[in-house]
Amino acid sequence: MSHHPTRSVRGNSAPAPIRLDNVTLTYQRHPAVHHLSGCFEPGSLTAVIGPNGAGKSTLIKALAGSMVVGEGHIDRGGLSPRHYGYLPQAAEVDRSFPLSVFDTVAMGDWHRLGLFGGMKKGDVARVLAALDDVGLAGFEQRRISELSAGQFQRVLFARLMLQDAPVILLDEPFNAIDERTTQDLLQLIQRWHGQGRTLIAVLHDLRQVRRHFPQTLLLAREPIAWGETAWVIDDDALSRANMMTEHWQENAPSCAALAAQEPI
Numbered sequence: 013m014s015h016h017p018t019r020s021v022r023g024n025s026a027p028a029p030i031r032l033d034n035v036t037l038t039y040q041r042h043p044a045v046h047h048l049s050g051c052f053e054p055g056s057l058t059a060v061i062g063p064n065g066a067g068k069s070t071l072i073k074a075l076a077g078s079m080v081v082g083e084g085h086i087d088r089g090g091l092s093p094r095h096y097g098y099l100p101q102a103a104e105v106d107r108s109f110p111l112s113v114f115d116t117v118a119m120g121d122w123h124r125l126g127l128f129g130g131m132k133k134g135d136v137a138r139v140l141a142a143l144d145d146v147g148l149a150g151f152e153q154r155r156i157s158e159l160s161a162g163q164f165q166r167v168l169f170a171r172l173m174l175q176d177a178p179v180i181l182l183d184e185p186f187n188a189i190d191e192r193t194t195q196d197l198l199q200l201i202q203r204w205h206g207q208g209r210t211l212i213a214v215l216h217d218l219r220q221v222r223r224h225f226p227q228t229l230l231l232a233r234e235p236i237a238w239g240e241t242a243w244v245i246d247d248d249a250l251s252r253a254n255m256m257t258e259h260w261q262e263n264a265p266s267c268a269a270l271a272a273q274e275p276i
């Protein structure tokens with residue numbers, strides 16, 4: 013049996029909600045995300061916001077499957093983590109590798125091509141079309157180490173297009189990115205949303221969130237609010253979120269440790 017994903021789950025819309033049931037995520041037993049329950053509807057477009065250290069990246073990593081869920085459960089709506097497209101924070105991406113723009117984008121499709129599979133004419137055309145879509149036609153042979161931050165982010169978005177995932181996770185995609193690139197990539201996000209994909213993005217610019225993201229999860233280690241953006245982003249919720257992280261306990265015990273101490 014082939015381990016390659018089938019077309020039915022690769023492209024297009026997400027089949028079912030992503031459900032989080034009392035999810036707690038810890039580093040060395042210290043919780044970074046605490047008791048998070050809720051659901052990302054298929055085809056929804058959600059911003060994850062909150063103060064520094066609120067656990068936003070940690071949540072995205074857990075959804076992407078690159079972090080173990082300590083307590084609680086994530087139901088990925090019938091998909092496995094490899095069907096999730098994941099764009100980590102720029103600081104976590106190593107681009108000192110001597111890779112070309114073309115190869116970097118083509119790597120988005122490695123599940124289908126296989127690591128040593130040859131590319132057919134149609135595969136090459138898909139890479140070129142994705143590069144054209146992100147405004148980088150003609151950049152195919154450039155080394156990724158030679159690109160500006162904005163150009164490199166466009167390359168990573170083109171790679172996500174090749175991956176054709178029904179769920180896309182973006183961790184601060186516009187951090188240190190110029191305005192023109194941000195606007196172009198926001199348009200791509202809208203297009204992916206229109207195609208029925210589920211999108212979850214960590215963002216800091218609240219104006220951007222209000223304009224482009226219908227749903228918002230406000231996180232401060234614990235969920236403060238999750239729902240329609242206009243309802244979530246209000247002054248009261250934001251100041252509660254700030255207070256939560258001001259009272260941050262770096263050495264707070266994990267839930268399991270607390271439960272073990274409680275008398276029955």
Ligand SMILES: Nc1ncnc2c1ncn2[C@@H]1O[C@H](COP(=O)(O)OP(=O)(O)OP(=O)(O)O)[C@@H](O)[C@H]1O
Nearest residue numbers: 039040043044062063064065066067068069070071
């Ligand atoms: N690899 C790690 N090992 C130990 N602790 C970590 C690790 N990564 C993050 N943390 C801690 O977990 C908490 C949540 O971090 P996380 O990066 O998820 O927050 P964030 O909301 O994405 O913050 P920011 O907006 O600053 O990027 C922080 O207290 C952080 O110090």
